[in-house]
Each structure stands twice: as C-alpha cells, then as structure tokens.
C-alpha cells in the first residue's frame with residue numbers, strides 16, 4: 001500500500017511511519033510533508049525514500065534540498081505545495097495529521113484525487129464537515145477515522161445490518177487532568193498543571209483540550225459528521241482508564257464496544273489496512289488486569305465547554321468553526337498567561353454568542369467565521385471587551 005503522510009513529523013505522523021517500519025513489505029511511503037522540522041524530515045526522507053517531500057516554506061525547502069542533494073527526491077515548500085502533495089497520484093491513502101485549519105484543503109485535494117483518507121485532523125470535520133461530506137459524495141471518497149474513539153465507533157459498527165438500528169453512540173472521555181475538580185478550584189491552574197495527562201501522550205493543545213473537555217466536544221462534532229448522527233444521540237461517558245475506546249448502542253439495547261490498551265498504533269493501522277487487520281507487537285490487553293473499569297456522567301457544570309460543543313454541533317452552519325477557533329485562540333492566550341484557565345470556556349461562549357451562523361457554508365464562510373472568532377477572543381474578550 002502506497003502512503004502519503006501529511007504532517008509526518010507530528011505525533012500521529014511519526015507513529016504512522018513506525019507502523020510502516022514495523023511491517024516491511026506492506027507499505028511504501030510516497031510523500032511526506034512537515035512544517036519546519038527539517039532535521040526530522042531529512043531523517044524520514046532518508047529512511048523511507050519518498051518521491052516527494054514538502055516543508056512549510058521555500059526557506060525550509062531550500063535547506064532540505066541541500067540536505068537531500070544526494071537523493072532522488074523532489075522537495076517543495078509552501079501551502080500550495082502541501083495541496084499538491086495531498087493530490088500526488090502515485091499513492092492510495094493519505095494520512096492527514098496536519099494540525100489545525102490547515103488540514104482542510106489538503107483533505108479536499110486528497111478526496112478529489114480519489115485517495116482513501118485516514119483522518120487524524122479534527123478541524124477538518126469540526127469546522128468544514130458539511131463541505132467535506134459534499135466532496136466525499138461527489139468524488140465517491142472514503143474517509144476513515146484515526147482518532148481512537150472514532151475508530152472504536154467505526155469498528156463497533158462493522159457488520160451492522162442497517163444504520164436505522166443505531167440508537168446512540170457512546171463516546172468515552174478520560175475526564176482529563178482535572179477530573180473531580182470544581183470550577184472554583186480551577187481558576188488558578190497553570191499551563192504546566194494543565195499539560196499533564198496520565199493515559200495518553202499527546203501534543204500541548206490536545207492535552208489542554210482534554211482537560212477542559214473541549215477535545216471531547218470537538219470529537220462529538222466530528223462523530224456527528226463521520227457517522228451521520230444527530231449530536232443529541234451522542235452520549236459522553238467518563239471512563240478514567242481509557243480501555244473501552246467508545247461504543248455503539250443498538251435498538252435492541254446491545255452495546256458493542258472496542259477495547260484495547262491505550263495505543264494509537266491500532267486506530268492508525270486499522271485506518272490504513274481496513275478491512276484487513278494486521279498484528280501489532282506488544283500492548284496486548286489483559287482483561288484480568290483491568291478489573292476496575294468505571295463509567296460515569298461528565299460534570300458539565302464544571303466542564304461546560306461540552307455543552308457549548310453540543311450547541312455548536314446542533315447548528316449545521318458556521319458555529320462549530322467558531323467553537324473550534326475560539327478555543328484555539330483562548331488556549332494560546334492561556335499558555336502565554338493572558339487568560340485564566342477557566343476563561344477558556346468563557347471565551348468560547350463569548351465568541352459563540354456573538355456569531356451569526358451562516359447556513360450551508362462555503363469554505364470562505366468557514367474561514368471568515370474562524371477569523372471573526374479569533375478576533376472576538378483575542379481583541380474583545382481578552383482585551384477587556
């Protein structure tokens with residue numbers, strides 16, 4: 001199988017490449033793209049010998065051209081070249097693990113070129129779900145989730161007779177770093193305290209987002225688009241151990257779930273090899289060693305960003321793009337000390353309240369909503385209103 005890995009130097013990108021490394025003969029890497037980490041891009045290019053490597057801009061690309069002068073690899077730089085990389089024809093599957101809104105257009109380019117999309121970028125579906133769905137329909141595309149929860153839902157639906165038999169989706173949440181805490185205990189939380197996650201090793205933004213439950217909110221909206229289901233039929237359940245990765249409840253009350261040790265290799269690999277499964281070394285789940293699996297309702301009074309996400313998810317227009325952008329901006333301001341931790345949710349609500357949703361949005365409408373939300377948070381909310 002021929003792969004394009006968009007965002008190869010990030011957490012999902014490097015884990016994708018380690019799956020390739022662990023399964024000699026199964027995959028070839030045709031394209032890798034990264035941002036500014038030219039050192040790692042060089043190492044990856046030498047190891048996996050792709051035909052095309054893309055970096056953030058011309059400066060990085062020139063640096064890479066010099067480093068890779070002894071190899072027969074095409075090197076490009078800049079935003080447009082990432083789209084070109086996404087559409088690279090000699091490849092079957094594009095892993096989209098680019099961070100942020102920058103994932104939308106490469107995903108669309110990959111869909112247009114007829115590739116399977118293994119999607120690890122949340123913003124693509126959260127902000128542009130309607131646009132992506134339209135494009136998938138038009139080009140007969142296939143989009144598979146890489147996120148552990150969505151992969152679990154996808155796996156739980158395999159073999160289902162008919163979609164009408166789905167009663168609800170049960171989306172599990174680890175509860176984050178501040179599980180059990182109340183709002184007034186969280187006001188003085190520092191970035192360092194919020195950066196600690198016990199079960200998963202993730203990037204900074206995702207770690208903060210899982211502590212505020214914004215991450216779960218984004219995942220609800222993602223699930224709504226992925227599985228064509230009303231957001232009110234997605235139930236979030238706090239499950240501290242991260243062993244049951246999510247489930248589907250059917251009309252006859254059967255609950256089918258996927259369990260496993262917390263290991264991103266499984267959902268990444270399954271998105272690549274579906275419908276086949278391939279062995280993964282280590283990290284077997286020993287059920288006898290996880291006797292205490294707990295499930296409970298989320299505390300939506302403290303972590304009310306989850307309720308805001310639901311509201312955003314009921315709107316099929318631009319409100320979810322606002323939810324996403326306002327959070328991104330607020331997290332950045334929190335990390336730089338300009339907002340308090342509890343103001344992250346307040347800032348999201350502030351931006352959402354001020355937004356007039358555009359129904360059936362174009363990409364331009366979505367980018368406009370994104371910009372407007374960032375401005376509302378950075379200038380009006382943080383700047384003293």
Ligand code: MG
Nearest residue numbers: 147148149219
């Ligand atoms: Mg997740």
